[in-house]
Amino acid sequence: MPALVNRQIRLKSRPPGIPQAEHFKLASVPVPPLQPGQVLVRNLFLSVEPAMRGWVAAVANYSQPVAIGAVMRSFAAGRVEESHDPAFPVGAQVTGLFGWQDYAVVDATGIERRVEEDDLPLSTALGVMGINGVTAHYGLLELGRPKAGETVVVSTAAGSVGSCVGQIAKLHGCRTVGIAGGEAKRALCTDRFGYDAAVDYKAGDFEAQLAQACSAGVDVYYDNTAGPISDAVMSHLNVGARVVICGTASVASWNPAPQGPRVERHLLVKRARMQGFVIFDHADHYAAARHDLAQWLREGRLVYLEDVLDGIEQAPDAIAGLYRGENLGKRLIRLA
Amino acid sequence: MPALVNRQIRLKSRPPGIPQAEHFKLASVPVPPLQPGQVLVRNLFLSVEPAMRGWVAAVANYSQPVAIGAVMRSFAAGRVEESHDPAFPVGAQVTGLFGWQDYAVVDATGIERRVEEDDLPLSTALGVMGINGVTAHYGLLELGRPKAGETVVVSTAAGSVGSCVGQIAKLHGCRTVGIAGGEAKRALCTDRFGYDAAVDYKAGDFEAQLAQACSAGVDVYYDNTAGPISDAVMSHLNVGARVVICGTASVASWNPAPQGPRVERHLLVKRARMQGFVIFDHADHYAAARHDLAQWLREGRLVYLEDVLDGIEQAPDAIAGLYRGENLGKRLIRLA
Numbered sequence: 001m002p003a004l005v006n007r008q009i010r011l012k013s014r015p016p017g018i019p020q021a022e023h024f025k026l027a028s029v030p031v032p033p034l035q036p037g038q039v040l041v042r043n044l045f046l047s048v049e050p051a052m053r054g055w056v057a058a059v060a061n062y063s064q065p066v067a068i069g070a071v072m073r074s075f076a077a078g079r080v081e082e083s084h085d086p087a088f089p090v091g092a093q094v095t096g097l098f099g100w101q102d103y104a105v106v107d108a109t110g111i112e113r114r115v116e117e118d119d120l121p122l123s124t125a126l127g128v129m130g131i132n133g134v135t136a137h138y139g140l141l142e143l144g145r146p147k148a149g150e151t152v153v154v155s156t157a158a159g160s161v162g163s164c165v166g167q168i169a170k171l172h173g174c175r176t177v178g179i180a181g182g183e184a185k186r187a188l189c190t191d192r193f194g195y196d197a198a199v200d201y202k203a204g205d206f207e208a209q210l211a212q213a214c215s216a217g218v219d220v221y222y223d224n225t226a227g228p229i230s231d232a233v234m235s236h237l238n239v240g241a242r243v244v245i246c247g248t249a250s251v252a253s254w255n256p257a258p259q260g261p262r263v264e265r266h267l268l269v270k271r272a273r274m275q276g277f278v279i280f281d282h283a284d285h286y287a288a289a290r291h292d293l294a295q296w297l298r299e300g301r302l303v304y305l306e307d308v309l310d311g312i313e314q315a316p317d318a319i320a321g322l323y324r325g326e327n328l329g330k331r332l333i334r335l336a
Numbered sequence: 337m338p339a340l341v342n343r344q345i346r347l348k349s350r351p352p353g354i355p356q357a358e359h360f361k362l363a364s365v366p367v368p369p370l371q372p373g374q375v376l377v378r379n380l381f382l383s384v385e386p387a388m389r390g391w392v393a394a395v396a397n398y399s400q401p402v403a404i405g406a407v408m409r410s411f412a413a414g415r416v417e418e419s420h421d422p423a424f425p426v427g428a429q430v431t432g433l434f435g436w437q438d439y440a441v442v443d444a445t446g447i448e449r450r451v452e453e454d455d456l457p458l459s460t461a462l463g464v465m466g467i468n469g470v471t472a473h474y475g476l477l478e479l480g481r482p483k484a485g486e487t488v489v490v491s492t493a494a495g496s497v498g499s500c501v502g503q504i505a506k507l508h509g510c511r512t513v514g515i516a517g518g519e520a521k522r523a524l525c526t527d528r529f530g531y532d533a534a535v536d537y538k539a540g541d542f543e544a545q546l547a548q549a550c551s552a553g554v555d556v557y558y559d560n561t562a563g564p565i566s567d568a569v570m571s572h573l574n575v576g577a578r579v580v581i582c583g584t585a586s587v588a589s590w591n592p593a594p595q596g597p598r599v600e601r602h603l604l605v606k607r608a609r610m611q612g613f614v615i616f617d618h619a620d621h622y623a624a625a626r627h628d629l630a631q632w633l634r635e636g637r638l639v640y641l642e643d644v645l646d647g648i649e650q651a652p653d654a655i656a657g658l659y660r661g662e663n664l665g666k667r668l669i670r671l672a
Contacts, residue, residue, distance in 0.1 A: 226600035245603045254601040261593035264562035267581045267612035274610045276603035 003030035008071045009100035009315045011056055017252045018323045019056050024072060024316035031103045039111065040082040041094060041104045046333040047075040047126045048309075048318040049160075050249050059255055063280075071099040072315070077115065077125045078104070088114060095125045100315050102335060113286075117294050127160050127330035128304040129293055135246060135279045136164035137289035140222055141172075142282075143244045143275050148173030150219035151238075154195075155229050156249055158185040160304070160330035163193045164293075165222045167302050170194050174220070177213045179229055181325050188328065192303060201229050211236065225250035231261055237270045245276035249323070305329025311336070339366035344407045345436035345651045347392055353588045354659045355392050360408060360652035367439045375447065376418040377430060377440045382669040383411035383462045384645075384654040385496075386585050395591055399616075407435040408651070413451065413461045414440070424450060431461045436651050438671060449622075453630050463496050463666035464640040465629055471582060471615045472500035473625035476558055477508075478618075479580045479611050484509030486555035487574075490531075491565050492585055494521040496640070496666035499529045500629075501558045503638050506530050510556070513549045515565055517661050524664065528639060537565050547572065561586035567597055573606045581612035585659070641665025647672070 005028050012025040034040055055073050056066050066073050076098035080088050085108035088094060096112040098104035115125045127133065146152050152169040156162040157178025166176045166189065178189035178198040189198030197213035199206060210232050217238035223230050227250035234243075251258055266272060296302035307327035309318060315333050322331060341364050348361040370376055391409050392402050402409050412434035416424050421444035424430060432448040434440035451461045463469065482488050488505040492498040493514025502512045502525065514525035514534040525534030533549035535542060546568050553574035559566050563586035566579075573579070587594055602608060632638035643663035645654060651669050658667060 223600070226598060230600070245600050248600050248604060251598070251601070254598075257597035257599075257601060259595040260598045262562060262587070262596045263593075263599065263610075264559070264566070264581050264584050264612070265587070265590040265593060267610055268584060268614070269612070271613050271617060272611070274599075274603055275608070276600070276605070277607050278604070281607060 003032075004103060005029075006031045006101055006103045007312050008102075009312060010071055011066050011068055014058050014068060015053075015056055018053055018320055020320045021317035023056070026313065026316075032105055034082055034084055034105060036084055037108055038084050038105055039080055039088050039094075039108050041076075041078040041096070041098055041106060041111075042081045043076040043078040043098055043102060043104060043335055045077045045123050045126055046100050046312070046315060046335065047130070048315070048322060048331040048333060049075075049132075050247055050319075050322055052319050053323075071101050073097055074100045075112075075126055075131060076100075076104070077122050077130075084108070093118075093122055093125070095130065100312065100333070102312065120294065120297060123306055123308070123332055123334075124297070124304070126332060127306060128164055128297065128302065129290060131279060132160040132330060133164050133293045134286050134289040136161050136168060137292060138279060138282050138285050139244045139246050139277060140165050140168050140220070142285065143277060144220040144222060144242050146172050146174045146220050149175070151175045151177060151214060151216050152220040152222065153177045153179065153214065153218050153233050154222045154224070155179045155233070156224040156247070157195060157198060158188040158193065158305075158328065159224065161246060162222070162224055163189075163304065164302070166193050166195050167296075169220070170196075171296065171301060175216070177210075179210070179225075179233075185325075185328065188305070192305070207232050217241075220244070222246060227251050227258070227260065234263060234266050237266055237272050239270050239272075241270055241272040243272065243274040245274060252323075307331045308334050310334050339368075340439060341365075342367045342437055342439045343648050344438075345648060346407055347402050347404055350394050350404060351389075351392055354389055354656055356656045357653035359392070362649065362652075368441055370418055370420055370441060372420055373444055374420055374441055375416055375424050375430075375444050377412075377414040377432070377434055377442060377447075378417045379412040379414040379434055379438060379440060379671055381413045381459050381462055382436050382648070382651060382671065383466070384651070384658060384667040384669060385411075385468075386583055386655075386658055388655050389659075407437050409433055410436045411448075411462055411467060412436075412440070413458050413466075420444070429454075429458055429461070431466065436648065436669070438648065456630065456633060459642055459644070459668055459670075460633070460640070462668060463642060464500055464633065464638065465626060467615060468496040468666060469500050469629045470622050470625040472497050472504060473628060474615060474618050474621050475580045475582050475613060476501050476504050476556070478621065479613060480556040480558060480578050482508050482510045482556050485511070487511045487513060487550060487552050488556040488558065489513045489515065489550065489554050489569050490558045490560070491515045491569070492560040492583070493531060493534060494524040494529065494641075494664065495560065497582060498558070498560055499525075499640065499665075500638070502529050502531050503632075505556070506532075507632065507637060511552070513546075515546070515561075515569075521661075521664065524641070528641070543568050553577075556580070558582060563587050563594070563596065570599060570602050573602055573608050575606050575608075577606055577608040579608065579610040581610060588659075643667045644670050646670050
């Protein structure tokens with residue numbers, strides 16, 4: 001039997017800011033034979049997410065930069081095609097950092113998870129049941145610590161993390177305010193994700209709209225953007241507020257850090273807390289988060305949106321597309 | 337018996353920034369007779385502290401602004417001269433918000449504390465045994481959560497709060513780095529307060545000196561200044577760092593907030609936390625803090641400096657003097 005052909009998207013050059021299509025190249029190589037302890041995974045869905053900008057950046061980050069010439073690092077969900085490990089039999093559905101490629105030959109220890117929720121679509125393993133949902137669950141509940149009746153504000157509120165944060169906050173009895181860019185995403189917040197109010201940060205009267213939506217102040221701010229959007233939210237913090245720093249999507253480059261109004265006085269006068277986190281530190285929380293998320297999905301109390309692109313050739317431009325704001329919902333690449 | 341004459345320093349006008357001598361005036365009024373439940377306190381020491389800038393500011397703060405024409409709000413320590421409450425007999429030493437005046441007629445419920453540590457100088461009740469020491473103890477231990485072997489950086493490191501923070505951190509096995517303005521204060525940090533290293537933020541090579549002193553990174557930053565000093569510290573945060581916002585002494589005005597490099601990316605990548613606090617929220621911590629502080633003082637493991645000005649007429653310029661950096665140690669006004 002001739003070797004399977006594996007199409008791969010590799011990092012061609014180091015992007016100075018947001019990675020664009022030109023920073024990647026397509027290669028085709030044979031799939032190597034399995035070694036003992038290895039598993040062959042046929043990728044069915046590849047993930048595209050804002051954090052990938054950091055993964056290809058040269059500056060220090062929470063993970064080592066993807067090397068030039070290497071397959072682009074990515075979460076993926078697929079099916080086991082050949083296996084030397086009985087824990088992952090042929091046909092099993094698995095997720096892991098399998099990269100932007102058709103096939104991944106991985107050590108069994110490199111598999112993140114065998115997907116047990118066979119009643120849920122496999123694509124959810126990369127979104128609401130994957131790192132996005134788990135990130136929303138951990139950041140909101142463990143760091144944000146929302147209490148019923150409090151106001152929770154979410155930036156990129158219609159995104160794959162943000163939409164989940166808003167719904168979980170609502171499930172905990174909070175009043176939820178979403179911030180999103182453009183009328184389509186703003187409307188999604190209230191119409192689809194159940195936010196009590198939603199504000200378009202691109203609107204001319206954004207600050208006035210936000211002030212109105214947050215007339216009782218802000219107790220939890222789940223921040224996916226940083227920048228001027230956050231500045232507007234900070235001025236409404238209540239005493240004892242918690243600001244959860246999950247992402248900085250609105251800032252194109254941190255080298256050097258852009259200037260903004262200093263936050264120390266807000267934090268002091270409001271006895272408030274700002275805290276950043278990286279979900280990979282909290283693997284011990286994943287199972288509990290997935291338990292809750294699966295239950296809410298099955299009960300119809302948690303909804304999600306996907307933005308599915310077909311074909312691996314769509315991948316190189318897909319990160320830039322996120323930063324252009326063109327997707328509605330979790331962006332995925334579906335492989336044939 | 338003719339009524340006692342009470343000299344008072346009153347707020348004359350609302351300072352636009354740091355309060356200066358011209359914003360106060362001296363008045364002399366008779367001491368009124370005691371009502372039931374009241375106590376007459378002869379003030380012996382008046383406190384002067386940076387937070388007073390906030391107390392006279394018009395903008396929202398953690399306490400109501402001192403009214404124009406009112407006696408300047410101040411902690412003070414004194415002796416009970418006349419009493420209608422058996423819990424505070426004549427001769428007892430007490431502290432409270434007695435104001436910048438010779439005598440205070442107060443409801444017994446308005447007395448903060450009867451000073452029981454008769455073996456310690458009464459002046460310590462306003463400094464290391466008072467709000468300064470308690471602030472250092474709470475902020476460092478409850479929010480900073482230092483662990484033995486970690487690096488703790490303190491700004492205004494030779495000040496009444498900062499010097500106490502540095503010593504408590506050292507008592508907990510930490511490596512301590514002080515930041516102070518000018519060679520005299522820098523030298524105090526190492527020579528008197530036991531910091532492992534100290535850096536003069538006014539020196540031309542401040543950032544290089546700080547980098548050298550923090551070669552193992554920063555685990556806890558106890559921030560009394562905000563501003564460019566903090567910017568320099570933030571770039572050295574270790575993963576999991578805690579930044580405790582205790583004061584913003586380097587910033588003359590927050591209306592509008594000055595610009596500075598955004599902190600969100602530091603907090604995210606380093607999984608770090610910034611948290612502000614106001615010690616008055618934590619009265620339940622005072623007794624435990626004073627217990628520790630008194631023990632360390634008696635064992636000679638905690639030292640302090642005082643900057644004593646004689647006479648109430650020194651008070652009006654005394655806050656501005658703090659911001660000019662002219663004091664070494666806790667600033668007090670001693671009344672004859």
